[in-house]
Amino acid sequence: MTLHPRIAEVLRHLPPPPDGPLDPVAIRATEETQVPPLEERLPLAHVEDVTAQTPSGEVPVRVYTPLDADEYGLLVYYHGGAFFLGSLETHDHVARSLAKETGLKVLSVGYRRAPEAAFPAGLQDCYGAVRWAQENGETLKWDGTTLAIAGDSSGGTFVAAVAAMAHDDGFDRITHQILFYPSLDLDFDVDRYASLRDNAEGYGLETAGLKPFNAFYLDSGADPADALVSPIKRDDLSGLPAALIVTAEHDPLRDEGELYGERLKAAGVDATVSRYAGAGHGFVQHFSWIPEYHRVFEETRDFLGR
Incomplete structure (x- = not known):
């Protein structure tokens, strides 16, 4: 189907990207101005900022408790933003919706970002946070x-990489991995996937923007040939946690996500690939207020409850 009309209307009114090199500080500041005030956010029983003590250092974590209970399942969440954007604030609404719809306690990770923090700092923070969650299960009422x-x-990139790191370390406590329109191959050759050409322009994220937006991460030492940077390049996907991979019809990254799901299935992993018609990249963050796309949180709940 064509791009959802309400998404198309929003995109029509977006200002053109600024000329010249990308300024991460300026882009972050603009993104933060779009965060709604606290009183307008989805209410939950408790929201608390804590610090996770990990091997890579102190990592900010925001803990979302959907309701008062004696114990909870846990969901550790990594926000997107091309490895240099996004924050606990810009994705606060996503974490709140995940907590409310799944009933799990959600831990949103404020990992270090490029270019200030070189690879693999952010990835180490993400892996350290899930290990910290398990080690502090009693405190978290896990x-x-x-x-x-x-x-x-890019948070989906970290999900796939963390799942692989945990498997290789013999850490088998991760039960599920959920990847919303993940970036799984940071080799942006436009001939690698048909969606890079089919969805190249006019749908929000554009293929021509992939290299400059990911340059901060790649220039910090992240090698696209490394399977922890491009998880689709991992040879053996067997033994990984059950996976839900959500893709968007009009996303340049659509095909790599769907191929990864097929490769997981071929390796014997319980993997579900779910494509959202009429959507573009970023719809969970930007357009989950549209009922057809808010359903992604319900699908996540159902997947976790299987």
């Missing part, structure tokens, strides 16, 4: 069962 990881866009 029920000892569900320990899921989820992320959107």
Whole structure:
């Protein structure tokens, strides 16, 4: 189907990107101005900022408790933003919706970002945070069962990489991985996937913008040939946690996400690929207020409850 009309209307009114090199500080500041005030956010039983003590140092974590209970399953969430954007604030509404719809306690990770923090700092923070969650299960009132990881866009990259790191380390407590329109191949050759050409322009994220937006991460030492940078390049995907991979019809990154899902299935992993018609990249962050796309949180709940 064509791009959803309400998304198309928003995109029509977006200002053109600024000329010249990208300024991460300026772009972040603009993004933060779009965060709604606290009183307008989805209410939950408790929201608390804590510090996770990890091997890579202190990592800010925002803990979302959907309701008062004796124990909870846990979901560790990594925000997107091309490895240099996004924050606990810009994705606060996503974490709140995940907590409300799944009933899990959500831990949103404020990992270090490029270019200030070189690879693999952010990835280490993400992996350290999920290990910290398991180690502090009693304090978090973890029920000892569900320990899921989820992320959107570059956060989805970290999900796949963290799942692989945990498997290789023999850390088998991660039960589910949820990847919303993930970036899984940071080799942006436009001939690698048909969606890079089919969805190149006019849908928000454009293929021509992939290299400059990811340059801060790649220039910090992230090698696209490394399977922790481009998880689709991992040879053996067997033994990884059950996966839900959500893609968007009009996303340049659509095909790599769907191929990854097929490769997981071929390796014997319980993997579900779910394509959202009429959507473009970023719809969970920007357009989940549209009922057709808010359903992604319900699908996540159902996947976690299987």
